Structures are given as C-alpha cells and as structure tokens.
Amino acid sequence: MTQVRTRFAPSPTGYLHLGGARTALFAWAYARHHGGTFILRIEDTDVARSTPAAVQAILDAMAWLQLDCDEGPFYQMQRMDRYREVIADMLARGLAYRDYMSPAELDALRAQQMACGEKPRYDGRWRPENTAGMTPPPGILPVIRFRNPDAGTVGWDDGVKGRIEFANAELDDLVIARSDGTPTYNFCAVVDDRDMRISHVIRGDDHVNNTPRQINIFRALGAEPPHYAHVPTVLGEDGAKLSKRHGAVGVMDYEAAGYLPDAMVNFLARIGWAHGDDEIFTRAQLVEWFDLAGISAAPSRFNAGKLNWVNQEHMKRLPEAELGAHLRPYLERAGVDSIGGPDPGAVAALLRDRTETLVAMADAAWYFYAPPQVPADKLDEQVDAANRGALVELHAEFATLEWTREALAVAMKSAAARHGLKPPKVMMPMRLLVAGTPSTPAIDAVLALLGREAVRSRMAAGLALE
Ligand code: GLU
Numbered sequence: 001m002t003q004v005r006t007r008f009a010p011s012p013t014g015y016l017h018l019g020g021a022r023t024a025l026f027a028w029a030y031a032r033h034h035g036g037t038f039i040l041r042i043e044d045t046d047v048a049r050s051t052p053a054a055v056q057a058i059l060d061a062m063a064w065l066q067l068d069c070d071e072g073p074f075y076q077m078q079r080m081d082r083y084r085e086v087i088a089d090m091l092a093r094g095l096a097y098r099d100y101m102s103p104a105e106l107d108a109l110r111a112q113q114m115a116c117g118e119k120p121r122y123d124g125r126w127r128p129e130n131t132a133g134m135t136p137p138p139g140i141l142p143v144i145r146f147r148n149p150d151a152g153t154v155g156w157d158d159g160v161k162g163r164i165e166f167a168n169a170e171l172d173d174l175v176i177a178r179s180d181g182t183p184t185y186n187f188c189a190v191v192d193d194r195d196m197r198i199s200h201v202i203r204g205d206d207h208v209n210n211t212p213r214q215i216n217i218f219r220a221l222g223a224e225p226p227h228y229a230h231v232p233t234v235l236g237e238d239g240a241k242l243s244k245r246h247g248a249v250g251v252m253d254y255e256a257a258g259y260l261p262d263a264m265v266n267f268l269a270r271i272g273w274a275h276g277d278d279e280i281f282t283r284a285q286l287v288e289w290f291d292l293a294g295i296s297a298a299p300s301r302f303n304a305g306k307l308n309w310v311n312q313e314h315m316k317r318l319p320e321a322e323l324g325a326h327l328r329p330y331l332e333r334a335g336v337d338s339i340g341g342p343d344p345g346a347v348a349a350l351l352r353d354r355t356e357t358l359v360a361m362a363d364a365a366w367y368f369y370a371p372p373q374v375p376a377d378k379l380d381e382q383v384d385a386a387n388r389g390a391l392v393e394l395h396a397e398f399a400t401l402e403w404t405r406e407a408l409a410v411a412m413k414s415a416a417a418r419h420g421l422k423p424p425k426v427m428m429p430m431r432l433l434v435a436g437t438p439s440t441p442a443i444d445a446v447l448a449l450l451g452r453e454a455v456r457s458r459m460a461a462g463l464a465l466e
Pocket of ligand 1: 008009010011043189202203204207
C-alpha cells in the first residue's frame with residue numbers, strides 16, 4: 001500500500017465545531033492507524049470570511065484534542081504563486097480558458113435556461129474550440145474556467161458511501177479563478193492535495209458534489225486522484241443539522257465545560273463510527289482499531305447525555321495524579337486556591353463517582369480548600385441535644401486520634417454508640433460542620449483528606465467551642 005497521507009483542511013470562518021472536529025479526528029486516526037502522515041491545511045482564501053481569531057480557534061482546538069499534525073499548518077494564502085503557476089500552465093495547455101461573459105450575460109443565460117425548464121449551466125461559449133476568430137470584449141475581466149470533459153462519467157469508490165458516479169454532462173466548466181484573479185476552493189484543493197501527495201481525503205459529505213470536479217481536474221493535470229471518504233453530517237439531538245441552537249458546539253466550549261480531551265475524542269469517534277460494542281476506549285485503542293469500514297453511512301446524532309457519561313467513565317479510569325492535574329486549572333477558574341490544601345488528585349478520586357465534568361468536580365471540591373459558611377438554620381436542624389455531646393467529644397478525641405480513614409470511622413461509630421445514636425446521627429452533622437453540605441463523599445474519607453487542623457477548627461467554629 002502506498003504511504004498514507006491524510007489532511008484536515010478547515011476554512012477559518014468560525015470556531016471549530018463538533019462536526020469539523022470529528023472530521024479532523026477521523027483523518028488523524030486514519031493516518032495514525034496506518035503509520036502515515038497527518039497534515040493540517042488552513043483554507044483561508046475566502047478573505048472576507050476568514051479571520052486570524054478563527055485560525056487560532058482551530059489551532060487551539062486541535063492542540064486541546066491532541067490531534068497533532070506531522071506537516072503544516074499550511075496556509076493557502078501563502079501558496080498563491082503556486083496556484084497562479086498551475087493556472088498559467090493549464091491555460092497554456094488548453095485545459096483551462098478565459099471566459100469573458102459578463103455578469104449580465106450570465107444572468108440572461110440562466111433566466112433563459114430556467115424558462116425552458118433546464119438546469120442553469122454555463123454553455124461553453126468561450127471554450128477554446130468555440131472562440132476561433134473571436135476577440136475578447138473590452139472592459140471585461142475574465143474568469144478562468146476548467147474545460148470539463150463532455151462525455152462519459154466520473155466516479156470513485158467512496159470509503160464510506162461506496163460507488164458514486166456523475167455524468168460529465170451534468171458538470172459545468174468550473175470557475176477556477178475569479179475575475180480578480182483569486183483561485184477558487186475546488187481548484188486550490190486539487191493543487192494542494194496533489195502537491196501534498198494526499199492519499200486519502202476524508203471530509204464531510206457536503207463535499208460530495210465537489211469531488212467529481214476535483215477528480216476531473218486531477219486527471220487533466222495527469223495525476224491520479226486520492227481515495228475519497230465522505231463522512232455523514234452530525235445531527236443535533238432533535239435530528240436537525242447540528243447548529244448553534246444545540247448549545248455549545250464550538251470544541252473549546254467543551255474544554256470550558258470541563259470535559260477531558262480523551263473523553264471528547266472517544267465521544268467524537270463514536271458519533272458515526274463503531275468498533276463492535278466498544279463504547280469507552282483510549283486514544284491508543286482508537287488508533288489501533290480505526291478504519292473507514294467502521295464509519296456509518298447514515299448521519300448520526302449528537303447526544304449530550306452520552307458525552308457526560310463518557311466523560312465520567314474516563315475520569316473514573318484515569319490515574320489519580322493525572323486526574324488531579326486535569327482538575328487543577330478548573331479549581332483555579334472556580335476561584336479555589338488549592339495551594340497548601342489537599343492534593344487535587346486525592347480530591348478528584350473522592351469526587352469522580354459523583355460528578356460528570358471537571359467543572360462540576362471543581363464546584364464540588366471547594367470545601368476541601370476553604371472553610372464552609374454553614375447556614376445556622378441547617379446546623380440547628382442537625383445538631384441537637386441528642387448528638388451535640390458526641391460531636392463535642394469527637395472534637396476533643398480528634399486532637400490525638402491516629403489520622404486515618406479507618407480510625408476516624410471507628411471513632412464516629414463509637415461516639416454514636418456511646419450516646420445511643422445511629423451512626424448517621426453523628427455523620428450527617430459532621431458533613432455539615434466540615435463541608436457545609438450534607439452531600440459529600442464518605443465522611444471518614446473527607447475528614448482523612450481534610451486533615452486534623454481543618455477538621456477541628458471547622459468543628460469548633462460550627463459548635464461554638466472555646
Ligand atoms: N475547507 C473545506 C471546508 O472547511 C474543506 C475542504 C476539504 O476537506 O476538501 O469545508
């Protein structure tokens with residue numbers, strides 16, 4: 001097999017959305033699976049709509065998802081000389097020609113064709129074979145068109161959709177350079193895919209109609225086109241095309257919302273790709289398993305509930321220290337000063353069974369790093385004449401107790417027993433005293449992690465001791 005070379009070729013006209021990120025992931029995974037090369041190409045020739053901020057958003061999202069490229073990023077705006085060179089060559093060889101039709105003429109032609117019930121299409125009047133003896137009209141800056149073959153069909157075996165064929169008679173002579181000289185998408189894509197020796201073009205199926213035109217240009221240039229695989233659209237939960245209406249659809253919004261990059265990669269891969277029944281997998285497994293045959297030909301839906309589940313499963317599987325490193329910046333963003341407090345990895349290990357995102361985890365973690373404000377009415381509900389004595393004793397006992405989870409559990413149970421109480425009668429107020437909330441992980445584990453000083457001072461404050 002030839003060396004696999006894939007590319008991701010976004011247009012920097014907005015943030016990188018989920019559909020685009022999934023396309024990038026598939027192209028990346030295909031290259032990695034085959035030990036090939038992954039190339040990033042920024043298609044920024046639409047100067048009016050491309051912005052540096054959008055370029056940066058793409059680079060940021062690729063970096064966050066760790067879709068590292070081996071070559072690039074290449075910028076099409078920096079390759080203008082190359083496109084001009086190819087256009088000049090095509091003109092010289094009769095593969096392309098100047099079309100001097102004015103916009104008004106083109107409109108008239110279109111109107112006439114539609115009136116006859118025909119599909120509007122360029123009629124080839126400036127093709128080289130039709131222009132013998134004609135002189136270009138003054139004052140018209142021509143567009144340059146590719147001389148498409150008239151007869152036969154153009155087709156390919158699509159890596160996702162199977163055989164696709166178009167009749168050449170259906171294809172217009174494509175404009176490859178506008179009247180201001182700027183080359184068009186279909187043309188630049190071919191020059192680049194050829195120069196960059198792309199073996200497999202994996203892209204959204206909104207490009208299926210471009211592919212026959214691109215193949216014809218490839219062949220005219222005497223080059224073999226790459227293999228093509230067109231990936232179906234990502235739909236929202238309601239079955240409509242995924243859009244801003246469906247909430248956060250820019251990839252970096254998911255970073256902000258507290259998803260792990262590996263969980264996001266897992267989740268994105270499962271939108272429209274499957275490996276047996278595997279739902280949770282690592283990046284390495286994805287690379288090992290990825291193939292085009294696993295891509296579904298039908299559009300797939302985005303499912304936010306599933307993303308949360310996938311994320312939590314990844315959080316549960318991460319080594320404590322790694323999860324802690326992921327949690328740290330989210331603690332900072334939540335305004336939690338973790339310096340000098342418990343190790344975020346240990347905190348994360350306690351919270352990961354009860355939170356689905358790093359944001360939720362950071363929100364749930366604040367009492368590990370700062371004393372809670374305990375609402376007086378809540379405290380009055382929990383601390384009464386029956387259990388106050390047990391809590392006061394525990395406060396004293398904690399001064400010298402061996403500070404382990406086991407010893408803490410035994411001490412709380414014994415205190416409850418001494419006062420004829422069920423253990424929750426001691427443990428619930430303890431939660432409130434040290435965490436300010438009755439919903440915490442196992443209280444013995446929370447106490448163990450908080451440490452003697454913090455626990456005792458919080459108890460003293462809540463119980464108004466000393
Ligand atoms: N720049 C095109 C887009 O963002 C992709 C072109 C391609 O993959 O061939 O839709």
